[in-house]
Amino acid sequence: MSNEVFKALADPHRRRILQLLKKRSMSVTDIQKHFAFTGATLSHHLDVLKRADLVTTERRGQFIHYALNTSVIEEVLSAFYSLFSC
Amino acid sequence: MSNEVFKALADPHRRRILQLLKKRSMSVTDIQKHFAFTGATLSHHLDVLKRADLVTTERRGQFIHYALNTSVIEEVLSAFYSLFSC
C-alpha cells in the first residue's frame, strides 16, 4: 500500500468523506452539504482520495459521483493489519 | 481513536519504526541504526508516536527503551477497520 493512502487518511475531513461514501456513492454537491469549507477545498480533498485510489468517480450528466473503491479497501485493511500484528 | 494516531502513521519513517518495534522493544540508539537522519529528528518522530500513544517508554539505566503500546494497537485496528467496513 502506498504512502499516499496513509497521507490521505491523515486528515479528519477526508476520513469523514470516506464514511459518508461508505453508505452510498454521492455527488460532490451532496458531499458538500456536510462540510463548511468551500467547493474548491472539497475538490482538493477528493483529489487526494482519488490519487490514493481510495475512491472512484463516474460522471452522471451534470454531476460527478464519488464512491468508495471497494477493491482497494481490502488491500488497505490487510496492509494496515500487517503493520501492527505481531 | 484520535486524529493523532492517523497523523503519526502518515510518515513512512514512523511506520518503519513501528515495524521495528513489532519485533522487539529497542533503545533509541538501536532504532537510530536503521535511519540516516539525526538523533534529534529521531527523537521528534518518537515523540509523535508517544503522543499518539502508539509506543511506551521505559528507562533502563542510560538507555530509554521504546515498545509498541499493544493495548492501544487493538483499538487502532478496530477503529481503522470500522472506517472502511460496510
Place this chain on the structure above:
DNA sequence: CAGATATTTAGACAGATTTCTAAATGCTAC
C-alpha cells in the same frame, strides 16, 4: 447560443511538518 448549475484549476497565504545544528539534560563510571 445563452444562462444556470456542477466541478476543477490556478494562484496565494497561513500554519504545520520534517529536518538540521547546537546546546541542554540525565545517567554511568572512573
Place this chain on the structure above:
DNA sequence: GTAGCATTTAGAAATCTGTCTAAATATCTG
C-alpha cells in the same frame, strides 16, 4: 566531580498542507 555516552530540547530553514477567492471548464435547459 569530570568525562563520556544517550537522549531531548530549542531554534531555524525548507517544504508541505489546508484553505480561500477568482477564474476556467463541462453539462443541461430553454
